Every structure is written in structure tokens, then in C-alpha cells.
Amino acid sequence: MCGICCSVSLIARPGDTLSEDDANLRRRGPNGSHQFVTCDSNNYSCVFSGHVLHLRGQLTPQPLRNKDGDVFLWNGEVFGGIEVSDTENDTQVMFHHLSLCKDEDDLLAVFSRVQGPWAFIFYQAQHHRLWFGRDFFGRRSLLWKFSQDPQKALCLTSVTNSVSESDLDQWQEVPASGIFRCDLQSCGISKSVSLSLFAWESASGDVVSTEGKMNGEPSRITKDLPPFVTAHKSLLKKLVSPVTLLNGQIPESSAGTSSMVASHKVSLEDLNMLSTEKTRKNTNSLIDVLSNAVRRRTLCLYRDKYDLSSEVERKANVAILFSGGIDSMVLAALADRHVPPEEPIDLLNVAFMMSVSNHQKSSSKINRNGRKPQSAAASPAETLDLLAASAAFDVPDRVTGRAGLEELKAINPSRVWNFVEINVSPEELKEMRRQRISRLIHPLNTVLDDSIGCAVWFASRGVGMLTGDGENKLYASTAKVVLTGIGADEQLAGYSRHRVRFKTSGYEALLEELSLELGRISSRNLGRDDRVIGDHGKEARFPFLDEDVVSFLNSLPVQEKADLSLARGLGEKLLLRLAALDLGLTASSVLPKRAMQFGSRIAKMENRSEKASDKCNRLQTNLTE
Structure with a gap:
């Protein structure tokens, strides 16, 4: 880069x-x-x-x-x-x-x-x-x-x-x-x-x-x-063009592939029921083509040479923007196949400070490590302070990230998984937006650009805390390559707008929406994300946008990729969920889609009456200061 x-x-x-x-x-x-x-x-x-x-x-x-x-x-x-x-x-x-x-x-x-x-x-x-x-x-x-x-x-x-x-x-x-x-x-x-x-x-x-x-x-x-x-x-x-055209085949009926309706609360058993001999061919093909994409993006980089008998702590060369959701979990599971086994993988999990008063109940149960506090470790006053500080960063993506970490440890307990808790205060957000982030996001300027651009900047910086064995330590990721899951939602009907279009007008409208997605992803997302991640001397890599992956997904009829008659957490990105199941993932494979700005809670730190498409005054003010 x-x-x-x-x-x-x-x-x-x-x-x-x-x-x-x-x-x-x-x-x-x-x-x-x-x-x-x-x-x-x-x-x-x-x-x-x-x-x-x-x-x-x-x-x-x-x-x-x-x-x-x-x-x-x-x-x-x-x-x-x-x-x-x-x-x-x-x-x-x-x-x-x-x-x-x-x-x-x-x-x-x-x-x-x-x-x-x-x-x-x-x-x-x-x-x-x-x-x-x-x-x-x-x-x-x-x-x-x-x-x-x-x-x-x-x-x-x-x-x-x-x-x-x-x-x-x-x-x-x-x-x-x-x-x-x-x-x-x-x-x-x-x-x-x-x-x-x-x-x-x-x-x-x-x-x-x-x-x-x-x-x-x-x-x-x-x-x-x-x-x-x-x-x-x-x-x-x-x-x-390096990719094949989108398959425009429309099924004869908009009925889903299962009797389960959209209001059904999904479980792992529901996903298992949808894994059949008919779906397995596509599932295996997706795993193969996506695994190759991850392999190219994790092995095409310079690595320091270590003496395998040395006790020197290995440095991570690959990091993943990690929420514990289906996209980042699949990337992590596939990266584990290709990154040398002695090399750590950094899982970058960002959280923006919430109001502590809204989380007094949860703070009485867990500490920063997600464990019950031990009274011998601190005085009652110190314990309450620790719990309050912890609760302020227990955003949804932090909770699912920790759960996802446990799934990855179960798949490969010998891998060093560095779960990096990146906590951002309102003061630091304001200062870094003023100093750096506003100019990187420009010329994009919406509220959504501000939320995602800031979240990605802090996450990819990789400066946070490693927690484990009852200890916290400061950590700065050394990885020059950052994998991101962008492209999965655009191709596999992962956004709420896809469900709305399908509900109102069926598969034809859904196909029209999907046909727009990759064409506008350059102007909506990728230039901004490249500028933001590159600001840390790191390179963003996008396995879901590998040309072979896109061509494979474009070749499939839409109903073989997503079934939006099924409930959230199941129907959207259905093919990817089935692949996750085959990779050994469990609870994360049925998590519903949650946008980064809501999962990290950055959207809750600012004016809640704003619309995502509104011009962001914070960006404009910072650019002209």
C-alpha cells in the first residue's frame, strides 16, 4: 500500500x-x-x-x-x-x-x-x-x-x-x-x-x-x-470487467424455502435444518473460493523471520476488524487456516463510551473482563469504579466479540487470539476527529460517513487492552494488514433495506437493489475506508470483494444466497451462515445483522435525531478549524 x-x-x-x-x-x-x-x-x-x-x-x-x-x-x-x-x-x-x-x-x-x-x-x-x-x-x-x-x-x-x-x-x-x-x-x-x-x-x-x-x-x-x-x-x-454479471434469475414464487416465518426466533437448530445435500454444494464452493481469497490476503506480505526454538514473542502480521458477527467470524476462522500457526491474529474490537447510568444493572454483575468481581482484588469503592468504567464500554459488539473469541478458541485453542479491546471516550473522539479523521473522510460528508469513518479509524489503529487470566495490559497491534468484512452484506442481502424491498416487491425488487450495491460501493465506502485505515500505515484487504468470490456469488440465483422470508439472523446472508456452520462456528452463525455504528455505539454519542444521510456538521466544523 x-x-x-x-x-x-x-x-x-x-x-x-x-x-x-x-x-x-x-x-x-x-x-x-x-x-x-x-x-x-x-x-x-x-x-x-x-x-x-x-x-x-x-x-x-x-x-x-x-x-x-x-x-x-x-x-x-x-x-x-x-x-x-x-x-x-x-x-x-x-x-x-x-x-x-x-x-x-x-x-x-x-x-x-x-x-x-x-x-x-x-x-x-x-x-x-x-x-x-x-x-x-x-x-x-x-x-x-x-x-x-x-x-x-x-x-x-x-x-x-x-x-x-x-x-x-x-x-x-x-x-x-x-x-x-x-x-x-x-x-x-x-x-x-x-x-x-x-x-x-x-x-x-x-x-x-x-x-x-x-x-x-x-x-x-x-x-x-x-x-x-x-x-x-x-x-x-x-x-x-473482472467479474461476471449478476444472475438475474427470479424464482417462480417469492415463498421462502422453509415454513419458518420472519417472526420466528432463530436458533442453531433452525440453521442446521436448512443445511441439506442441495445446499452443501454451494456452501462448499463458497468456503473454497473465500478461503483462497483469505489465503492470498494473509500470505502476500513480508514477515520477520523467527527462530522457531526462540522464546521471542511473535508479532501479529494480520488483524481483523472484529465484532463477533458472522462476517468477521468467518474471516477469522479462514485466516486461522492460513496464517502460520505460531503467529498471533489480532481481533480489533472497538467500543465508544456509553452512559454508565444506563448500565448500573449490568455493572453489578460483570467487570471489564466479563467476569464477576472478586472482593479480595480491590476495595469496595475501587470495585464499584472498575465496574462502572467497564459497563460504559459493554456495547453490543463488545459482548458478541467476547463470545466470538470463545468460539474461535474452541476451534483452535493453540492459536494466540489477541482480542484487543479498543475503548474510545467522547473527548478522544472529538480530538482525533478534529486532528485527523475529518480530512481523511473528506470528500464524503454524511452522518453515516462520520460514524463509520471514526469507528474504522480507531479500530484499525489497534491501540487498546488485552484481557486474560485476570490481567489487563496495554497493547498496540503491529499488524500491517487489516481484513474487513465489507462486501458480504452488499452481495448477500444483509442490510435492512434489502428486507424492506423484498417484503414490499419480492425478488425482482431485491435483485434491483443488489445490482446497485457493488456499483456504488466505491463512492459510498471503499475510498473512505482505504484513507482511514491507511492513515495508520496499514493496508485494508477485502476478501469478500475478491474477484473470484464476487463472480461465484454473482453466478448464483438470488434465492440460493438469501431467503428473506426467514427471520433476521437466518434469512439474510443465508449461504454465508451455512458456510459458518460447516467451519465449526456456533452461536455467531445465527446472529442478526448489526451495523457497526450501532454495535460500537458511536451513533449513540452524538445527536440522536440525525439521519444517516444528513450532512454532518461535525465534519464540516473540524475541516475549517
Whole structure:
């Protein structure tokens, strides 16, 4: 993972430096930073800057430049499609392939093959072309800003640190609609920016829009472009989508696969009843394809070498955003298959402080470790203080997280599972939102962006307490890779809106909703999450958005993935629940969906009358302070 940046001036500025080369970019890439300028006569100049987080192969400084003057910045991971050996660095491999491209078709073919998350900037010196873009799902952040001033016509960056309100308003996320090309020679002559878009298409030639529908023309490509920037879509060149189209088969009847109705209180026995020979084929296939996705994301990283006979405490290289819910539990169970057995796995569980008065009853029963207090350990007054403090962080995700930890210990008691209790006070939330988080979330700005962005930032930081054997100790996760379960709800009908659509209009409406989900996940979630997690010098990896996983799930009829005539905790993400059962998980496999902002209780810390889609005043205030 890296922080990348490029600034384009439509006049030659050989002594230029990059004003956007800031601390936010360096935090994304703490293992090396470089910058240089390339110019072409009096027509244009470009400043390139790269900040590297070393994860695989040899440490490779960026930007890369070859003998022809081509320049490459890469913020991504190659997990398939192009071969990268265990000792190779994927940045070098990608640059090698791009340097061999003779024309546009060759370049588009390279990106059509790549499996994995990416954002890139590639300058072809001979043709005076600047290429840039994000992967099909937009799993890596890339922002752009345009100006009528030819000295700062275009800037691209992973994350910005702008301080003025007027400058902040100019930044937008680069749409994950395809790959963009800017012909710098002609732009330098005209002193204006013109872009060409090579849009994603299915193998059959249908255009995949940013809203996930097949409608012949991508929508919203230029929605946020200023009027002085022109853009057009190439009609001749093809960038092939890495996933198959969503299966649109609609069952003859909207009746569920079971007589159990939505009001039924579910149990593990109910899930067992739904596991049949008919469902087992899909269940096994999902486990296989998701396990391979987790394997690639847990093994493709640099590891310190330890003497196995040494008593040195091993460091965790892989962490999981962990609530104890079905998504994070399945990822943890599969990570256990692939992470070396002597290596700990960090389970990052975040909680925001609740009102202690609302939990006096529970605080009289449990302490911070979830155990009854022992009177000999502290005075009565100290015990009451401890109980009160503990109760303030016993949010729903903390309770299910602890229960999930016990399930994982039962599956593999020899694994060191570091359950990291990350407790956030209102004061720390306010301060870190002001200092860091607001600018990372930008240009997104809703109440939901604030809640999830803050929760993910604190969780992925990984600074909290380890509890066990009656002891608490401070802990800071060393893992550079953070697995997150995003993508499961979008594909397996996990959100409440899916149940509403199904209840009102049946499977056809549900399919319409699901067809939108992955198309808009880049603009709703992934760019923001990449910026937030990357701020800690860590890389977000999304196994549920692996191309093979998405293609498999897209190939299935909707009723084989979810049955929303069944109760919550059973019907949504039904196929994943059946997979969890086969993996040996128990109570967690029938937990109902609970959104992170409610499970961590961050949503209860602010104005409760707010709607998720409202513009968040807290973010705007912090950005302009």
C-alpha cells in the first residue's frame, strides 16, 4: 500500500515541488518517500511523489522511472491475473508489463487481467500521456482536483491535507468507472484539461455503469467535474470487467424455502435444518473460493523471520476488524487456516463510551473482563469504579466479540487470539476527529460517513487492552494488514433495506437493489475506508470483494444466497451462515445483522435525531478549524 500523488502544470516548472506532499501521504507509506519532476519543453510539467508501505518482495521506492522516461506510481496489490512470485514486488512487475505496452489495447489488456485492489498513475513520456484510475470496485482511494490556473491544472492524490474550505470543496473521488487518460501535449497547448475514459465493460461488451446497471452508457462519470474540464468516453477501446454479471434469475414464487416465518426466533437448530445435500454444494464452493481469497490476503506480505526454538514473542502480521458477527467470524476462522500457526491474529474490537447510568444493572454483575468481581482484588469503592468504567464500554459488539473469541478458541485453542479491546471516550473522539479523521473522510460528508469513518479509524489503529487470566495490559497491534468484512452484506442481502424491498416487491425488487450495491460501493465506502485505515500505515484487504468470490456469488440465483422470508439472523446472508456452520462456528452463525455504528455505539454519542444521510456538521466544523 502506498500514498501516491501527481501534480500537473500546463506550463514548464522545472524547479517545482509538490504542495500536496503532506503528512497524510507519509503516514500511508512510512517505509520510503521520494519525489521528482518531469518537464516537456514549455507545454507542461509533472511532479510525482510516492510513499511506500513495504508489504511484499523487496522494498521498492516510488515513483519508478525507466530509461524511456516513463513514470509509475502504484497503490495496489496483485492477487491474481498477472504472476508475481513470492520474492517479487508487484509494483516492479506491473511497471514491467506496462513498459512493454505498444498501444492502448495492450495497456487496457494489462488492467483487464489484474485481480486485486489498485489505484495508479502512469506517465508515458514518448506519447505525453498520463493514465490513472481505480480498480473495478474502487478499493483504493484516488482523489482529483482541477483548476483553471494552468500552473495547477490537475492534481491526483491518495489523500489530501488541505486546510482552506475553498480548496477542500474542489477535491472529489476519481470515479471507479474505468481508466482515464490525459493527453498532456495537447492540454499544454490549449491550456485546458481534457480527459478520455475507457469504461469497464463485461466480456459480452455491455457497459457496466457506476450504479451497477447495464444501460449502455456510464452514469455520473462527469457529475462532479467543473465546467472548464471536458471528458468523453472512448467508444472503441475496451476495459474488461473482472467479474461476471449478476444472475438475474427470479424464482417462480417469492415463498421462502422453509415454513419458518420472519417472526420466528432463530436458533442453531433452525440453521442446521436448512443445511441439506442441495445446499452443501454451494456452501462448499463458497468456503473454497473465500478461503483462497483469505489465503492470498494473509500470505502476500513480508514477515520477520523467527527462530522457531526462540522464546521471542511473535508479532501479529494480520488483524481483523472484529465484532463477533458472522462476517468477521468467518474471516477469522479462514485466516486461522492460513496464517502460520505460531503467529498471533489480532481481533480489533472497538467500543465508544456509553452512559454508565444506563448500565448500573449490568455493572453489578460483570467487570471489564466479563467476569464477576472478586472482593479480595480491590476495595469496595475501587470495585464499584472498575465496574462502572467497564459497563460504559459493554456495547453490543463488545459482548458478541467476547463470545466470538470463545468460539474461535474452541476451534483452535493453540492459536494466540489477541482480542484487543479498543475503548474510545467522547473527548478522544472529538480530538482525533478534529486532528485527523475529518480530512481523511473528506470528500464524503454524511452522518453515516462520520460514524463509520471514526469507528474504522480507531479500530484499525489497534491501540487498546488485552484481557486474560485476570490481567489487563496495554497493547498496540503491529499488524500491517487489516481484513474487513465489507462486501458480504452488499452481495448477500444483509442490510435492512434489502428486507424492506423484498417484503414490499419480492425478488425482482431485491435483485434491483443488489445490482446497485457493488456499483456504488466505491463512492459510498471503499475510498473512505482505504484513507482511514491507511492513515495508520496499514493496508485494508477485502476478501469478500475478491474477484473470484464476487463472480461465484454473482453466478448464483438470488434465492440460493438469501431467503428473506426467514427471520433476521437466518434469512439474510443465508449461504454465508451455512458456510459458518460447516467451519465449526456456533452461536455467531445465527446472529442478526448489526451495523457497526450501532454495535460500537458511536451513533449513540452524538445527536440522536440525525439521519444517516444528513450532512454532518461535525465534519464540516473540524475541516475549517
